[in-house]
Amino acid sequence: MSESAVKWPSGRGRFVTFEGGEGTGKSTQIKKLADRLKAARMRILVTREPGGSPGAEIMRHLVLSGMGKLLGPEAETLLFAAARDDHVRTVIQPALNQGTWVLCDRFADSTRAYQGSLGQVPAALINAMQRVTIGDLKPDLTIILDLPVEIGLQRAAARRGSGTPDRFEAEKLGFHQGLREAYRKIAADDPARCVLIDANSDPDTVAGRVWTALRDRLLPTPASVVSI
């Protein structure tokens, strides 16, 4: 089913998040999906975490510089939460309310994987922060890009060139392997929301898989198809 054969749902926008380890291709795939949706005349907002609003971009600079790590895992989690709170209130929720589809590069699953599973921050703290920052807001679809960690880290290093790895890119291989497992578990635990996608192919092939997931999950009924 192509974009032109789709009768897009109206009303509140849909919230689609992209997750995965370092260099798995989230930004690349979000751009491809956004281009395709825009070609179908959808109203699209592409955003990211940490960041996505002026206040949250300041927090992004703080955590990716490694300052948050100095404060310890719990405090670093609070920094991500503060950034998310601003982003949700000032950008994501207003856009969804206006019928815009929001494509977000990382969201709450990143906190569960990086700070929860790998940073060993207690689930009780993460759940409490989630209640404060996002309340009932839940992605309609979460695309989790899955890739052998060596390939993801090579891609991230190639893109970075001679630049310095950020706070999380600089972690050891075991950290990234644990991250991949954490994301696989998130996908397995919430199959109604999450789709695990093999990202170990060329960008257009992966984009085809992402499109199929979106079509199947967010445009599922035969009534969504109109003849052309």
Ligand code: T5A
């Ligand atoms: N974080 C974030 C937390 O710890 N807790 C949280 O709650 C949140 C929200 C953010 C960091 O913050 C952490 C997680 C992160 O470590 P970031 O700079 O936003 O850091 O970086 P990431 O989100 O990790 O994204 P990356 O920049 O590492 O990579 P992407 O977006 O997954 O990958 P992308 O698309 O930029 O591609 C990387 C390179 O690979 C190429 C691209 O051209 C690019 O050069 N590429 C491919 N090459 C071959 N085949 C393909 N299919 C390819 N797809 C892309």
